[in-house]
Amino acid sequence: MPELRQDPATKQWVIIARERAKRPHDFIKLAGTPPLPEYKEDCPFCPGNESRTPPETLAYRKGGPPNGPGWWVRVVDNKFSALVPEGSISRREEDGLFRKMDGVGRHEVIIESPKHNQCIALMDTRQVEEILLAYRERYLALREDPRFKLIIIFKNHGRGAGTSLEHPHSQLVATPIVPLTIRHRFEKAASHFDDNGTCVYCDIIQEGLRVPTRLVQETDRFVTFHPFASRAPFETWILPKVHQSSFGWISMADAKEFAWVLQTTLLKLHKALNNPDFNYIIHTAPTKDEHEEYFHWHLQILPRLVTPAGFELGTGIFINTALPEETAAFMRNLPA
């Protein structure tokens, strides 16, 4: 029979629909992705086309002037920014009932490679380290602006995950508010701390290592697992073992290992499911709460293998047709 499971961190329920449960291999993407060229003349993110993006806010290159070729990671403002740096963060009333404010913030694109046809799963691990360092560097720069309350880093891979540009890139958005969803997540974590004196994510890690049915990988500093209340088949979380609220404070050594873990995980998904569309999101503390005892940064990978429908949109409860214990075992047992 189907089962309702509650995420201990957010208290959100999911339905694990065992009746319609599929086997892990039922989620393999059938249509292959046509191979991409290494360079595409009309791609604004390909080297040589630097003038077609806004000026860079960061680039790793051997030398030479900014906004020219020679970089291996490049960060620019999103040309179609959802939020922009200028404006006021004061709220305005409209017709008494409605509240709005300027769309102040920052919306950046991290171009992950000069090569059009790369993806993190298949890159050299050193390149992944560089991407993560760029994340960290931009995080630390933007947190200095007191208008920015949350800095969220994410990646959309594939059309089904909402991307429109195929050149490998991730995005960073700094928001002038703490989103309600994040506020709720925080409140639940704080309440767990108040009740137990422990970080709920630390507890999840401990429990996940003690009973490793949903564990995919453990390294010195990180654990990778399919969460108990997975919202979607193959939902994957990567957490640092040591308590740390903010991704911004990741050490160089941790970032190095994190790069390897992230890449290994994405490579496994890439191989196992035939390059599925996915989003990943780095959940980190709001900038004012970077040293809280109850929050713990982590990366969530959400493969887009099924389409959320009216029930999910209406209730926030996801129906997952795969058992996390089964998908985790499937991933554990993949040949390296």
Add this chain to the structure above:
Amino acid sequence: MPELRQDPATKQWVIIARERAKRPHDFIKLAGTPPLPEYKEDCPFCPGNESRTPPETLAYRKGGPPNGPGWWVRVVDNKFSALVPEGSISRREEDGLFRKMDGVGRHEVIIESPKHNQCIALMDTRQVEEILLAYRERYLALREDPRFKLIIIFKNHGRGAGTSLEHPHSQLVATPIVPLTIRHRFEKAASHFDDNGTCVYCDIIQEGLRVPTRLVQETDRFVTFHPFASRAPFETWILPKVHQSSFGWISMADAKEFAWVLQTTLLKLHKALNNPDFNYIIHTAPTKDEHEEYFHWHLQILPRLVTPAGFELGTGIFINTALPEETAAFMRNLPA
């Protein structure tokens, strides 16, 4: 510049990305939908195939035995139910940290027409009335089961909205918990009532009629508009003007008018955007709160014209590339 807007009912923010704002006609679906046959031999919802679904829980027919042809609306349990009637609603602990319970509930399919190729937008209005009466009848039957805390009725139209069966149908799910998202929605509405002594949805209606920039249609008993903080282009809400917490208590006269309003609205969307994929959801009070002064049932239509990506999944903030004032004006000015 982009704008952040807050939904006064849920307090969720959205980004109205004016920079990348598109004109209403940019959302017209390009690929046409191939026409469907009126009858499909292998469709479990077509007449004559009644034995291929679970037995009916309700059917409107002129006579003849149950589970045979002759019906015009038919309700059956979902063959692949996300929740099932048997089981206990007590919660169980797993490894101390995790909580789960049986997937108890009800998951029904409302087959909206014997004809395979119908859709609400193009049906006879009398048929839409019958569908709404079936919704109401099943709502009233299921609310008698004290294990069911919320009864949610929704429709997925088109593949992009998560449907797998093309025969016109909607769904009803009775859940053994009040979903957290609904609980939050309720808390915000209660807090608005505590502050102002008014139902926030009544206030939205009043304000929407006073400054009708986002109004699409007003009838004697209903208003249709694009909400101030629309999460997606052409998001549409239909609300009864008179305060009523639960859809279950809709009168016959109201249901008749609601059928006409719903159909007109879907027909306009169908014509304007070339049969877009969409979900609709009837938001109604949990069964224990059917007479609250602060909640107000309503139907939300969410066209699936854009794909939510990592930012939306990570923050709950939707980026809307259309201005609700513009899309509402576009809908108002469509020829009837």
